[in-house]
Amino acid sequence: MDSRSSLSTTDSPSCLFVTLGCAKNEVDTDRMRALLLDEGFAETDEVDAADVIIINTCSFLASATSESIECTLELADQVASGVRSKPIVMCGCVPSRYGNELASELPEVTAFVRADEEDGIVAVVRGVLGMEGEQVSLGDGRVLRTIEGTSAYVKISDGCDRFCTFCAIPYIRGRYFSRPTSDILAEVRGLMEGGVREIVLIGQDTGIWGCDLGPDDTLASLLRDVAAVVRPYGGWVRVLYLQPEGMTDELIATIRDVDEVLPYIDIPIQHCNERILRDMNRSGSADELRELFDRLRREIPGMVLRTTGMAGFPGETDEEADELVNFISEQEFDYTSVFAYSPEEGTMAAEMADQVDEPTKLERTQRLIDLTEALGFAATARHVGERVKVIIDGIEEGENGLEFIGHAWFQAPDSDGAIHIAEGEAAVGDIVTCDLVDSFCYELIGVMV
Ligand code: SF4
CATH class of the missing domain: 3.40.50.12160 (Methylthiotransferase, N-terminal domain)
Known part of the structure; x- marks a missing residue:
């Protein structure tokens, strides 16, 4: 063509x-x-x-x-x-x-x-487009974003060095590198000036941010710097995609002590069985994960925990599949994303001999989905009765006419449900206080106070 x-x-x-x-x-x-x-x-x-x-x-x-x-x-x-x-x-x-x-x-x-x-x-x-004229010079360090909505993702790193055996990302995105603090803060500042109220820090492996920068550059130090930028706007910051090894004492203390850093912890575990984790080229065991989550709950009371679980990794036996179900049930994660393992071209796991057949994989995936939905709905219902700050994200047609749609600290944008508010006065981007009076699935009903 x-x-x-x-x-x-x-x-x-x-x-x-x-x-x-x-x-x-x-x-x-x-x-x-x-x-x-x-x-x-x-x-x-x-x-x-x-x-x-x-x-x-x-x-x-x-x-x-x-x-x-x-x-x-x-x-x-x-x-x-x-x-x-x-x-x-x-x-x-x-x-x-x-x-x-x-x-x-x-x-x-x-x-x-x-x-x-x-x-x-x-x-x-x-x-x-066959356009004539001078071509712009890029790569000059400008941080440009458009402002769309009240929450904005900010990438703090790209690439990944972990080489989990099921994942093609390291081959697609290359080796891990951290964006410099000054670039990230300039981007955050621009977003806040443009009306954003929530910054969501993302990367393939956020916990090791700064490992290729200076000795004082850690995710905790970055979070404190971002918190200082969002503070005058009444905004907040959350971080996604932490690995268990990334939960340092400094990071836990920062999440606990800095008001603008939300106590929302996203650690995709994938599995809990030690053998499967080893075959995934990941470390840890159910006991080590249990110890980590116990410690987080002790040190950050009231935090919200999100994870990811994978069903049907090569060689997964019925007992190992049960172990993951039991672990997720025991830990009562607030939110869990569930994936069926899929053999990705060029990855080591795709070459493993004992691939799980599709019907078994689907059955295990569905079992995890049923469990994690029940846990997630119950976790959402536990917020009923709380008084929380809500960022107003928009106005939509609800069952009974127009309503405000917003989200609270325990709801990551795009994934964890929303708060529906039928009455009140607010503009998109406002942070209002609401009493949470009811819930359905992952959604909550709020009344503005
Ligand atoms: S699953 Fe995550 S940590 Fe593992 S290789 Fe892929 S991007 Fe890296």
Whole structure:
């Protein structure tokens, strides 16, 4: 497909952004969006109105890769049936993972941009649109974000050195590196000035942030610095994707003692059985995890705990599957994401001999989902009767007319449910006080006070 169009620099071409995958991809798309808008491009959410389509893909699982490719082909179909041709730029994890193979496999795509090349998106888009004029110089340390909503993810690192045997991320995103403190704080400051009230720090392995910077650069020190930036705005900060080894004394004390740092702890354990953890190239055992969670509950009373569990890792026996179910049940996690193991091309676990058959994997996954939903609904109901601060995220049509939608400290945006408030006066971005009077599933009903 020849999708080059010719535009002069006086046009204001429109970009349609499509993001697949996780919060880290949302941040990457937002950075590309901000770079393009800063250079005078416009944004649209209509294929027909777009001059260029930018798809930020996910390749964490085989199913995510397929979804990314299907989505790209669907958009290519829509473009082909439209009145004018337009280029498609595929960014992120799929080009990072499959590189040169893609050009011949996906002729519908005009340009591929690996994750580590995304800061050059303006030059790429100018190129595919055949635009003349000076190309912007990138990689100059500018931290650009667009402000959308009251919570914002901020990436503090990229890559991963852990090489869990089931995970393709280290091959896709490369070696671990920490973003410097000054870059992160500048981004947080800009977001708060733009109306954001909650910062969510993310990375593949947030607990080791700073290991490649100075000896005083730790996640705890970063959290204290971010807390100082959000404090004047009445905002707060949470951190996701900690590994058990990342829970240092300094970090626990910071989460406990610094008001703006939310006592919301997200440690994806994947499993608790020692043999499976070892085969996953992870460390620990049920006893060690138990000790860690006991200690966290003792030292940070009232904290909320989120985790991730994986069903059907190669070699998992019925007894080992039961062990995970029993461990999650015993620990009563507030929130748990559940995944069925999927063999990812190029990973060690995909080559392991004793793969669990699909029906068994699905049965174990469903058992975990049923359990974790029951635990999560009960944990949500335990907040009824509390008086909490709520960030107002929006206004939506509810069952009985318009209502405010917000979230409290124990609800991570996009994943943990919301608070519905039928009456009151507030604007999006306000932090209001609510009594929590009822719950359903992961949702809560609040009354403004
Ligand atoms: S810690 Fe393990 S699961 Fe997480 S990104 Fe790194 S390799 Fe993948």
